[in-house]
Amino acid sequence: MDKSFSESIEILKTLYDFSAEDMQILERVDAAASELVPSEIDHYLKRELNTDAPRIAKKHGILGLPIDKKYGGLGANPLVGVLAGERFGQVGLGFSTFFGANVMLGQMSVQMWGSDEQKERYLRRAAAGDIIMAFGLTEPEAGSDPMSLKTNYEKKGNKFVINGSKYFISNGGIADALIVFARSKDKPDEISAFLVDTDTKGFGVEMDLTEKIGLFTSNTAMLSFQDMEVPEENVLGTLGNGMYVAYSSILNGRMGVASACTGVIRDCLNASVDRARERVQFGKEIGKHQLIQEHIAEMALNLERTRWPTYITALRAIEYGKNPSAELVRELDQRSAIAKRIASRAVWESADHAVQVFGGFGYSLLSPVGRHYCDARVTRIFEGTDEIMELKIAEHILGKGFRAF
Numbered sequence: 001m002d003k004s005f006s007e008s009i010e011i012l013k014t015l016y017d018f019s020a021e022d023m024q025i026l027e028r029v030d031a032a033a034s035e036l037v038p039s040e041i042d043h044y045l046k047r048e049l050n051t052d053a054p055r056i057a058k059k060h061g062i063l064g065l066p067i068d069k070k071y072g073g074l075g076a077n078p079l080v081g082v083l084a085g086e087r088f089g090q091v092g093l094g095f096s097t098f099f100g101a102n103v104m105l106g107q108m109s110v111q112m113w114g115s116d117e118q119k120e121r122y123l124r125r126a127a128a129g130d131i132i133m134a135f136g137l138t139e140p141e142a143g144s145d146p147m148s149l150k151t152n153y154e155k156k157g158n159k160f161v162i163n164g165s166k167y168f169i170s171n172g173g174i175a176d177a178l179i180v181f182a183r184s185k186d187k188p189d190e191i192s193a194f195l196v197d198t199d200t201k202g203f204g205v206e207m208d209l210t211e212k213i214g215l216f217t218s219n220t221a222m223l224s225f226q227d228m229e230v231p232e233e234n235v236l237g238t239l240g241n242g243m244y245v246a247y248s249s250i251l252n253g254r255m256g257v258a259s260a261c262t263g264v265i266r267d268c269l270n271a272s273v274d275r276a277r278e279r280v281q282f283g284k285e286i287g288k289h290q291l292i293q294e295h296i297a298e299m300a301l302n303l304e305r306t307r308w309p310t311y312i313t314a315l316r317a318i319e320y321g322k323n324p325s326a327e328l329v330r331e332l333d334q335r336s337a338i339a340k341r342i343a344s345r346a347v348w349e350s351a352d353h354a355v356q357v358f359g360g361f362g363y364s365l366l367s368p369v370g371r372h373y374c375d376a377r378v379t380r381i382f383e384g385t386d387e388i389m390e391l392k393i394a395e396h397i398l399g400k401g402f403r404a405f
């Protein structure tokens with residue numbers, strides 16, 4: 001098992017009693033991550049989607065990681081989930097994004113809100129790796145403020161007809177099914193979530209966004225829906241509860257992003273330590289220059305700053321699974337926002353420190369830290385920007401009347 005990954009598991013054993021089954025899942029995750037690395041690098045250097053990743057992940061049976069065993073998943077609890085997220089982060093944010101959109105946002109929405117029939121139809125196949133899922137909330141004019149979304153639906157017979165577009169959707173161009181959030185044409189206050197098969201007439205991928213500043217191995221697409229007919233049994237949850245579906249899923253997504261950032265910081269630190277021990281300038285290893293030690297220390301501090309809020313959020317999510325309450329949902333909303341906000345800034349700074357330790361080679365995508373540097377920036381934007389996280393954190397402390405977003 002990867003040395004850093006074992007170290008994270010060992011340190012958590014002081015807080016949590018991992019079962020033999022938990023350990024088997026973590027070993028499986030580790031094996032998948034090790035096999036993913038060469039293909040991630042290969043596709044990254046070609047600036048293209050990693051088309052091998054779904055097959056490798058499926059082979060290791062990790063695509064239903066947090067999904068109930070009843071639907072073919074591994075039934076991993078949130079702590080095992082964030083450890084897995086951390087290990088995938090070491091591989092790179094491209095794979096983490098594929099996994100996050102497919103599993104943490106797509107599959108988890110169905111697990112939390114789907115009917116038994118929807119779970120049989122979508123979750124079972126997605127957990128097995130037979131289909132890929134995505135989560136379509138953002139629109140050209142509705143990003144930080146998803147309540148302003150314009151995609152609309154209208155009931156016609158036993159179908160809903162959806163028109164509109166979605167923007168920046170991870171896996172959108174490769175998904176077999178996705179969750180689409182739309183507003184009722186007749187009752188504009190009503191937002192609902194729909195399970196949509198991407199082979200439905202009227203569904204279109206307008207563009208795969210390849211002109212990104214990183215995250216090359218993950219698909220980001222712009223989607224359009226023209227008179228797209230969705231059967232009424234594909235409403236996820238109940239009509240009008242779309243934003244509950246969205247917000248509860250994003251909470252899992254934020255934990256996923258924070259854990260991925262932990263893994264990226266870990267990889268930046270490991271790579272920088274190796275480099276600082278090997279690279280010689282002015283007659284000694286650069287790690288013996290005190291200013292390089294400062295970069296190393298900052299990355300180590302960022303690792304600790306990031307991992308603990310993420311682990312604690314996951315432990316509280318385990319508690320929520322045992323004793324659900326509205327109070328614990330609010331706590332998880334706050335904790336996941338804190339974990340994500342700390343992680344996104346820490347990963348960005350750490351990638352910068354790592355590039356500095358590497359010097360010119362760090363500026364190249366041939367170095368792991370160069371790739372992390374390009375990818376890390378997006379964590380301050382997706383799944384809620386840094387600014388929105390800060391406003392949410394403050395609102396939780398000040399009280400509802402102080403909501404500033």
Ligand SMILES: Cc1cc2nc3c(=O)[nH]c(=O)nc-3n(C[C@H](O)[C@H](O)[C@H](O)COP(=O)(O)OP(=O)(O)OC[C@H]3O[C@@H](n4cnc5c(N)ncnc54)[C@H](O)[C@@H]3O)c2cc1C
Nearest residue numbers: 135136137138143144168169170381382383384385387405
């Ligand atoms: C690579 C990538 C993948 C993505 N994947 C998905 C996906 O799978 N599904 C999905 O639905 N979306 C996805 N997104 C979209 C992402 O969630 C949005 O980009 C994000 O929520 C921000 O929205 P926006 O880009 O419209 O920025 P805007 O909302 O326009 O924000 C622009 C700036 O204004 C700030 N701002 C906005 N409102 C306020 C306020 N009230 N107070 C202070 N500052 C404010 C923001 O923080 C930001 O700095 C993805 C984005 C990227 C880049």
